[in-house]
Amino acid sequence: MTTPAAPATASAVPMALIRALEERSFNAWPARQNVLHRGWVFRISGGYTKRANSVNAVVPGAPFDGVREAAAALYARHGLPTVFRISPLAPAEADQELAEAGYRHFDPSLVLHRPLAAGALPPPSSGVIVTATPPDAWLSGFAAANGVAPHHRALHRSMLDAIAHPTAYALLHADGLAVGFGLAVLERGAVGLYDLAVAPEHRGSGRGQALVQALLHWAAQAGATSAYLQVRQQNAAALRLYDNLGFKPAYGYHYRVPA
Incomplete structure (x- = not known):
């Protein structure tokens, strides 16, 4: 079997494509509640799946000052952990601030894409x-x-x-x-x-x-005219399958979860 290609870097993929795929994924997997906050969305769905219960950037480079505190307060109100999903839309300082605050890097994943x-x-x-x-x-x-x-x-x-x-x-x-x-x-x-x-x-x-x-x-x-999906980086069998079906990495993301 072929070896899947290395993940594309954010700079190699147009930000417009990343934003379009992120928007589609939010719509395709709708959260029960969405709270917009200065270019970020806090998604709340009773704890079912990380994707539907996480903080996500929706505007490229959205400012992060105060976002961590606001998210922590809101998720605590709903009895949920404060989980951040860090995509290329998030600024680098967001990931750095979360790491310094003790949030653990978790579940690195890829968005794969192919024409149809x-x-x-x-x-x-x-x-x-x-x-x-x-x-x-x-x-x-x-x-x-x-x-x-x-x-x-x-x-x-x-x-x-x-x-x-x-x-x-x-x-x-x-x-x-x-x-x-x-x-x-x-x-x-x-x-x-x-x-x-x-x-x-x-x-x-x-x-x-x-x-x-x-x-x-x-x-x-x-x-x-195109297809996309999300897969964990450690799922080697799935990556081989999707590579054989013509899917190639568009960009990666990961989660930051409370320690």
């Missing part, structure tokens, strides 16, 4: 069903495959229902069982891939590739 052409994608596997809304088998199967805690399952469903843009849910069957799950969200000609999961006993058998190809096919047919 409608005629260049294979049709989806016959074992994959794509629907506009999630069937019950998708919801229960994803929760089991991805380890969603029972008390978070209703919250997860409410966040899916809150997605404003067109969606596609891919459900893969094997031996009569639902074993693969994926979500695509289409906005402004770009499709984002989320909630990609395969039941543990079926991993490493091409199920993930079938899911991604089915969602990309749907997106290209719907008019998408």
